Amino acid sequence: MNKSNTSTLAPQPGLPTPAASWYDRKGLVQIGLLAFLLLAPLALYFLGHIYYVNLASRITLIAMAAVGLNLAIGYGGMVSFGHAAYFGLGGYVAGISAYHAFDFTPVIGWPIAIPGSDSMLVIWLAAILLCGLLALVIGAISLRTTGVYFIMITLAFAQMMYYFANSWPTYGGEDGLPIFLRNGLPWVDTNDALTFFLICFGGLVLSLAITSRIMKSRFGAALTMARLNDTRLATAGVSPYPIRLVAFVISAMITGLAGALYADLNGFVSPSMLSWHMSGELMVIVILGGVGRLYGPLAGALLFVMMETLLGGMTEYWQLFLGLVLLFVVLFAKHGVMGWLAGRERHE
Amino acid sequence: MNEAVLELANLNKRFGALQATRDVSLDLRPGEIHALIGPNGAGKSTLIGQIAGSLKPDSGRIVLAGEDITSLKVAQRARLGLGRSFQVSSLAEPLSVKRNVMIAVQALQGHSFRFWKPVQRDDSLLVPALEALERMSLTHRADTQVAELSHGERRQVEVACALALKPRVLLLDEPMAGLGPEGTAHLTELLDALRHEVPILLIEHDMDAVFRLADRISVLVSGGVIAQGDSAAIRANPQVREAYLGEAAC
Numbered sequence: 001m002n003k004s005n006t007s008t009l010a011p012q013p014g015l016p017t018p019a020a021s022w023y024d025r026k027g028l029v030q031i032g033l034l035a036f037l038l039l040a041p042l043a044l045y046f047l048g049h050i051y052y053v054n055l056a057s058r059i060t061l062i063a064m065a066a067v068g069l070n071l072a073i074g075y076g077g078m079v080s081f082g083h084a085a086y087f088g089l090g091g092y093v094a095g096i097s098a099y100h101a102f103d104f105t106p107v108i109g110w111p112i113a114i115p116g117s118d119s120m121l122v123i124w125l126a127a128i129l130l131c132g133l134l135a136l137v138i139g140a141i142s143l144r145t146t147g148v149y150f151i152m153i154t155l156a157f158a159q160m161m162y163y164f165a166n167s168w169p170t171y172g173g174e175d176g177l178p179i180f181l182r183n184g185l186p187w188v189d190t191n192d193a194l195t196f197f198l199i200c201f202g203g204l205v206l207s208l209a210i211t212s213r214i215m216k217s218r219f220g221a222a223l224t225m226a227r228l229n230d231t232r233l234a235t236a237g238v239s240p241y242p243i244r245l246v247a248f249v250i251s252a253m254i255t256g257l258a259g260a261l262y263a264d265l266n267g268f269v270s271p272s273m274l275s276w277h278m279s280g281e282l283m284v285i286v287i288l289g290g291v292g293r294l295y296g297p298l299a300g301a302l303l304f305v306m307m308e309t310l311l312g313g314m315t316e317y318w319q320l321f322l323g324l325v326l327l328f329v330v331l332f333a334k335h336g337v338m339g340w341l342a343g344r345e346r347h348e
Numbered sequence: 349m350n351e352a353v354l355e356l357a358n359l360n361k362r363f364g365a366l367q368a369t370r371d372v373s374l375d376l377r378p379g380e381i382h383a384l385i386g387p388n389g390a391g392k393s394t395l396i397g398q399i400a401g402s403l404k405p406d407s408g409r410i411v412l413a414g415e416d417i418t419s420l421k422v423a424q425r426a427r428l429g430l431g432r433s434f435q436v437s438s439l440a441e442p443l444s445v446k447r448n449v450m451i452a453v454q455a456l457q458g459h460s461f462r463f464w465k466p467v468q469r470d471d472s473l474l475v476p477a478l479e480a481l482e483r484m485s486l487t488h489r490a491d492t493q494v495a496e497l498s499h500g501e502r503r504q505v506e507v508a509c510a511l512a513l514k515p516r517v518l519l520l521d522e523p524m525a526g527l528g529p530e531g532t533a534h535l536t537e538l539l540d541a542l543r544h545e546v547p548i549l550l551i552e553h554d555m556d557a558v559f560r561l562a563d564r565i566s567v568l569v570s571g572g573v574i575a576q577g578d579s580a581a582i583r584a585n586p587q588v589r590e591a592y593l594g595e596a597a598c
Contacts, residue, residue, distance in 0.1 A: 217463050217465060219460060224443070231422075234422040236423075237452075239421065
């Protein structure tokens with residue numbers, strides 16, 4: 001036995017680890033992003049620019065949906081090209097529930113009558129549960145494949161949802177379904193743009209906190225190992241499949257909740273929320289921001305929506321510039337905006 | 349205590365026309381290092397695959413500590429106490445050494461669906477991981493990224509990962525592969541000390557290490573075991589000389 005080794009071991013099990021602190025470069029960038037996203041709409045609201053407050057809500061919700069996708073792609077290594085399925089399902093839960101609450105008709109009449117609801121709390125819960133259930137089915141099948149096949153099969157499932165919504169006339173078919181009155185919460189006025197923004201912002205912060213916490217836990221350690229080397233994980237005695245499946249489900253739940261709020265933001269839900277463009281957009285945002293970076297989706301969504309708004313105001317070919325930026329990121333800045341702002345991520 | 353911990357009975361595996369494993373029977377007893385040697389293409393990797401669970405034998409049985417594991421998956425076998433290292437190091441490169449070992453400890457405790465408590469401050473994972481690393485005299489590298497390790501150190505981390513599982517059997521696939529003479533001597537010493545804790549089935553090319561370590565040796569040629577015995581017997585066996593040791597022994 002080596003003497004020097006024994007002494008390190010006994011009394012101080014927690015070897016010094018580089019503690020992440022809020023005041024290092026990465027911490028400052030993260031706080032800066034959140035502060036910008038929170039303070040800019042506050043200021044604009046009091047200056048009377050409601051349009052920009054709603055724009056901030058849009059950024060926040062797209063970011064939140066991408067946070068969900070990032071858990072699958074970035075942390076789990078599962079390149080889902082079908083997260084629009086959950087985003088859209090969340091949206092349709094909000095739309096359909098509100099539609100029936102408005103009509104006083106049940107969502108389902110038999111075997112038990114389930115009435116519609118215009119309460120956000122009910123809608124959120126339903127969106128999370130249904131998206132989790134859908135992801136459980138889609139994930140259970142898709143995760144038997146890997147690589148390109150996984151990408152294609154997740155896309156295929158999302159397209160099934162898209163065409164299903166397109167051809168269901170009860171809920172508007174391809175015209176979509178309007179939500180005449182924004183769904184409500186007890187004690188607050190969700191119709192107020194700033195109030196609604198703050199709800200969205202709360203959702204984003206919560207999803208960031210949950211992702212961060214999960215990835216630091218035992219489950220996160222197993223998921224990281226499933227992504228980096230699943231043979232090693234299996235050799236240790238942990239089957240990678242259920243680990244991936246649970247991560248996929250959580251990822252879909254986050255994206256689905258964002259979708260429910262997104263429908264309420266627009267007062268409208270249509271099959272376009274389920275389309276592969278939407279899946280692609282979320283993927284582009286994750287890549288722009290930095291794959292597997294906690295705040296990457298936020299940075300990516302900010303950049304994406306700002307480009308869309310600024311360049312889209314100048315030319316309808318704004319996606320050409322988006323393409324150029326994406327090309328630049330993929331070729332020269334593989335770690336995305338976050339890699340560029342906050343430096344390379346170091347694993348502990 | 350002389351009952352075999354691991355027992356292979358009449359294993360057969362065929363890939364098309366190639367009989368990669370031919371009626372292989374061998375066992376591993378407590379306290380011993382049993383070496384499996386054989387020239388390239390003898391079917392060692394195929395046999396390892398069947399023991400570890402990545403390949404299914406066409407016929408035959410594999411018994412670990414009295415339990416038939418022939419039809420179990422890799423992860424299930426690991427949970428029953430089969431620790432293994434790979435011929436080509438299979439670790440998570442971007443992670444620190446201790447993180448690689450901690451996942452094994454976590455697996456041993458069986459609690460991977462815990463979402464809240466950070467592993468960073470979880471001493472129930474860290475302490476056993478550091479113990480396993482200490483056994484491989486790697487404590488000083490605990491916080492180093494695997495990507496920065498030397499080849500020899502990676503081999504040691506592999507063994508530490510396997511040890512952290514508190515295995516009943518250790519299956520080491522060419523642990524000395526690619527090591528220099530110093531590295532081989534070092535690892536030989538470490539393995540020598542291990543045999544009384546956990547019996548080792550050692551697949552190895554390095555003859556010096558095999559003859560130094562092994563209590564028993566089985567020689568695999570074209571899928572079948574042609575000889576079994578202690579190192580003296582194997583050295584003396586004319587069939588083995590012809591098939592395997594060839595020029596080296598003459």
